[in-house]
Amino acid sequence: MAARVQASHLYPRRHEEGRGRAKGIMWLEIILALLLGFVIYWFVSRDKEETLPLGDGWWGPGARPTATEDESVRPFKVETSEEEIEDLHQRIDRVRLTPPLEDGRFHYGFNSKYLKKILSYWRNEFDWRKQVEILNRYPHFKTKIEGLDIHFIHVKPPQLPSSSTPKPLLMVHGWPGSFYEFYKIIPLLTDPKNHGLSDEHVFEVICPSIPGYSFSEASSKKGLNSVATARIFYKLMLRLGFQEFYIQGGDWGSLICTNMAQMVPSHVKGLHLNMALILGPYILTLLLGRRILSLLGYTQRDLELLYPFKEKVFYSLMRESGYMHIQCTKPDTVGCALNDSPVGLAAYILEKFSTWTNPEFRDLENGGLDRKFSLDDLLTNVMLYWTTGTIASSQRFYKENLGQGFMANAHDRMKVYVPTGFAAFPCELMHVPEKWVKAKYPKLISYSYMARGGHFAAFEEPELLAQDIRKFVGLLELR
Template sequence: MWLEILLASVLGLAVYWFASRDKEETLPLGDGWWGPGARPTAPEDESIRPFKVETSDEEINDLHRRIEKARLTPPLEDSRFHYGFNAHYLQKVLAYWRDGFDWKKQVAVLNRYPHFKTRIEGLDIHFIHVKPPRLPAGRSAKPLLMVHGWPGCFFEFYNVIPLLTDPKAHGLGGEHVFEVVCPSIPGYGFSEAASKKGLNSVATARIFYKLMLRLGFREFYAQGGDWGSLICTNIAQLAPSHVKGLHLNMAFVLRGFHVLTLLLGPRFRRLFGYTERDVELMYPLREKMFHSLLRESGYMHIQCTKPDTVGCALNDSPVGLAAYILEKFSTWTNSDFRDLEDGGLERKFSLDSLLTVIMIYWTTGTITSSQRFYKENMGRSFLSEPHERMKVQVPTGFAAFPSELLHVPERWVKSKYPKLVSYSYMPRGGHFAAFEEPELLARDLGKFVGRVEGP
């Protein structure tokens, strides 16, 4: 017993030491060129061009032919989603995709918001820019950058945007009205992919920071989950004076001293700053942390090492692409969905919405370039980059959704984001927060901004 107390004390002091180092550091802004060939000597065209999503009968007919030729392997009896995407349910998805899904109609849905492109560091960067339809007298809109992750895209934010740009009309009050900018990460969807190695989250953060400046925003809020949380974090590390606040629904803070506290967490909960809710979400440790990571991280190893190999198959087969991506929308929404024959996909999403995400990857041919983002960020020097050790010195809010892949306690978040002003245990929801629970996310974002700006 005394040995355990001594060990816990040492670990507690180590946690305190790490958490108390609040160095005011920033990342060097730098510059880059990601287009083909050498950087031209002429100044880059900084114009902002309107863009529309388009399709054609030829594109749709080619898709249908490929779906019709699909070769599926029958699933094992009673395997549900434990072996991956269940082929019986996949047949239902394919039948709807072929005979019920209206891509032209969904293209019109995508064009509901204004799309643009602009050239930054040699790449055509796509984004949507949505302004409030109305503003209360004497109020101005708050600029908000929202960044997606993998295997998502800008479309994830379509249901939360009206709650942010016109909150009063949706019963959320009119105190905080946002002007929303949602870019596509380079190599995702309609943003051009890099021609050179090395375009990681920091380079992307610099590109999006330049985008916001180009749009005339000297100060803005940033929000993200998955890769979006890391990119927005990097923006705050690059240009903290320009980021009024940072709101996240995922945080990359799993470092050594946190892992050590996990082992004694239930017994010394208060010493390590764990709440009862933290313990519920993290324990039993073997199942909720280690087994969960092993089950859900196979794709990551592939994409961190050889993304182009699997990319060849996925970029050639819409059926394979759909199974690969939609399986994540099942288990990352709720791990218990593995126990269902249909993966629980239609409990949170419509097939129209899910297939729209797939179509954005399919029609742009960007699955391989999107997967390369893993290799650029994690395939070389994982957990050794300067930004991974650097604290974030801007006001931060965090929404902890209970079905996220890994729960991050408030103490952990605060160790990297010492100016944490809002931490919320969300009542439901998983990895794709804006897509799954737009109202919960919008309300928490409004609460966070209220605390940043005060009465």
């Protein structure tokens, strides 16, 4: 009897040991499968110098007219009115807020206690007329492309060194940003000598608004994605007389510029990015752990920005991607609410300028919004969505690009054979190591670990981004 009792006590231990071995085998099989998938993906995708077809489109209302499209470039001016400002004030006055939880800070989203302070400033101190004057400091234009009125600013250098020509540079914003993100970096690129930089590289900057954002007309039809936008912006550059040019982007701008480089590589002299959408199978290698990755050539800085994996990758992406699921599936539903409430719109947009600038800002009562930005700048960006009524159309861009599923588009699987520079800002939503960037962009000639900064690089750290663009172009021109 004693022997039987003793043996019975061993069964649970044997059972646990068996489960442990089974789990170990399961994880080994998963890791081997991931590695095999990665090897197959690398082998199939390597050294295929493909280009995206240029194609054509019509995004205006109704059928495409038989008449030739008007290709004139027309001056445009941002304007406002007393009625517009009065309507905004009335809506702010009627706000109904939900009290925040005690010690909620920004962990539940935008803290309504701090939102009250922003609303007070917006209602009583923010001067939209003054900000409109600031917006009009740079020349604005519109031109019709594929049925849509496309808005852009075009800033030429105020002075040039003798016997030199400016380098045309297309800069593309993302969501929930706007062309206004580039207002502080533009003078560093177009007038470097008067801003403490050498005039070795002087740029002529073109910043368009993505269709459905700010003053660019929204598509009337389904399907206007990053590829169509890349084609539209390529046509814009041709219309402005540029056969060769540099391009730069973050967020959606990084994908649009990548698509342009895939579509017309002979016209793109160089591509500079501060974000890259290349998670794919590469993110799965992080499951191998720090030690193995260090043996595979990942730098110490890469490991610092990627580990601990659960917190810096998995939990971070889960916390920050809820909006994306909504906008990839039912953008118009939340769009209806945000387009009707300036307060809701401000909370929805400004929350991104908090946590996407630095994830640690979630721990602050004001979301750290005053650490990197002024309220005037933040509210000007919000006003560009509010006054144009474009929040819903801007959110549709997610459904058009990501609503078909993961890696569903041809360009997702294509490499980019244009000289590329990359600025890795430490507080970007997801760190992308140089090895990953080079796998997608084989002609990567410049990769920089930036000293500070997050997702809205041009808006937050214009000097750092300008210096990296100049560095990339300098390296490229030495080749």
